[in-house]
Structures are given as structure tokens and as C-alpha cells.
Amino acid sequence: MQPRTIALWAAVAIAGALGALTRYVFSAWVARRWGNCAFPWGTWLVNILGAFVLGFAYAYTSERELPGVWQTAFTSGFIGAFTTFSTFNYEAWVMLSAANWGPGLLYLASSWLLGLAAVAAGTATARVFARAIAVAVTAALGLGVVRALAGRAPDGTRPPAVPRPPAASPGPAISRPPAIPDPPPPAAPGRPPVPRRPPQTRSGVTP
Numbered sequence: 001m002q003p004r005t006i007a008l009w010a011a012v013a014i015a016g017a018l019g020a021l022t023r024y025v026f027s028a029w030v031a032r033r034w035g036n037c038a039f040p041w042g043t044w045l046v047n048i049l050g051a052f053v054l055g056f057a058y059a060y061t062s063e064r065e066l067p068g069v070w071q072t073a074f075t076s077g078f079i080g081a082f083t084t085f086s087t088f089n090y091e092a093w094v095m096l097s098a099a100n101w102g103p104g105l106l107y108l109a110s111s112w113l114l115g116l117a118a119v120a121a122g123t124a125t126a127r128v129f130a131r132a133i134a135v136a137v138t139a140a141l142g143l144g145v146v147r148a149l150a151g152r153a154p155d156g157t158r159p160p161a162v163p164r165p166p167a168a169s170p171g172p173a174i175s176r177p178p179a180i181p182d183p184p185p186p187a188a189p190g191r192p193p194v195p196r197r198p199p200q201t202r203s204g205v206t207p
Contacts, residue, residue, distance in 0.1 A: 008069050015077030023082045039103050040091045043084060044111060050083030051115040055122030060130055 027042035034041045054075060061071045088111060095104035 004069075008072060011069050011073035012077040015073040016081040019078035019081030022078075023084065038095075038100065040107065043087050043091055044107065047083050047085075047088055047111055048114050048118050050079050051118035052122040054079045054083075055119035056126040056129075057122075059123040059126035 023046055026046060030042040030045060057071070057075055057079065088107075092104055092108050092111075095107060
């Protein structure tokens with residue numbers, strides 16, 4: 001068995017498991033929301049949504065070249081497990097066998113007609129989406145080319161760069177004269193010292 005075949009089987013198996021799990025969670029949510037209704041809203045919504053996604057996937061992959069393994073894994077694996085034709089027929093048979101002709105016939109007709117409309121809507125949406133992406137990519141590439149050619153001359157060459165002026169060199173260092181010390185503060189004014197008299201004896205004679 002070729003490795004390519006093993007990779008394809010593994011991709012389909014993983015995508016199918018994800019699709020089945022998604023359907024179970026979605027159907028359980030719908031059952032909790034509209035569980036008391038006799039109409040099988042869970043299966044009905046799953047099949048309509050799956051028809052839309054399948055139409056989108058086939059149209060989008062036909063517009064853009066994608067690897068076949070991804071296309072097969074998504075369509076046959078995920079969508080194949082997400083939708084359920086067998087449950088649809090079983091629920092319709094249960095309603096018709098119980099003489100619920102109105103809900104049963106409405107279930108059959110709306111599933112077929114709205115399923116076809118969902119496929120058509122998905123195909124149209126995919127084509128519009130692919131064209132929008134192509135326009136966006138073309139505009140981005142064109143903008144890049146315009147920006148690249150904006151600085152070129154008419155002959156296709158880039159104009160010479162304008163030289164920048166040289167930076168001004170610093171001038172010679174200016175020597176400063178030495179600082180002159182401040183004069184000392186003047187002495188505070190006061191009285192002159194009084195000369196002391198020589199000591200005298202009792203007789204008045206100076207020794």
C-alpha cells in the first residue's frame with residue numbers, strides 16, 4: 001500500500017470523527033433547546049447546513065487548486081459524517097407511520113427543497129468569496145509594485161541619492177583664565193585695645 005493512500009485514509013478518518021462529533025454536539029444542543037417539539041429540528045438543521053457547506057467546499061476547491069487529500073477529507077470525511085441521510089429517512093418514516101402526515105410531509109419536502117437551495121447558495125457564496133480574495137491579492141500586489149517603482153526614474157533606474165552634508169567638526173577648545181580667588185572678608189569694626197597700666201605699690205613708687 002502506498003504511503004499516499006494511507007495518508008488519505010487517515011485524513012478521511014480524522015475528518016469523519018470530527019464531523020460526527022460536531023453533529024452530535026449540535027444535535028444535543030438543538031434537542032435541549034427544542035426537545036419538546038415533534039419536528040426533528042436537529043437533523044433538519046444539520047442536513048441544511050451541511051448542504052450549504054458542501055456546495056461551498058466543492059465550488060471553492062474548483063476555483064482554487066487545493067491538494068486532493070484536503071478536499072476528500074473535508075467533503076467525504078467531515079461533511080459526510082456531519083450530515084445524515086439515514087437518520088432523515090428514519091425520522092420521516094416514523095412520523096408518517098404514526099399518521100403525522102403534516103409534519104412528515106413538511107419534513108420531507110423542506111429537507112429536499114431547502115437542501116437544494118442551500119447547495120446553490122453555498123456554490124454562489126464560494127465563487128463570490130474566491131473572486132473577492134483574487135481581487136484583494138491583485139490589489140495588494142499592485143500596490144507593492146507601485147511602491148517599488150515610485151522611486152525610479154523614467155528610464156527605470158533609481159535616481160542618485162542626495163548626499164548628506166558632512167557633520168560640522170567641533171572648533172578648538174577655548175581656554176579659560178584661572179579663577180581669581182575672592183578677597184577675604186573685612187574684619188569686623190571694634191574698639192582698639194586699651195594699654196594696661198603698670199602695677200603700683202602702696203608708696204606710689206613704681207618698682
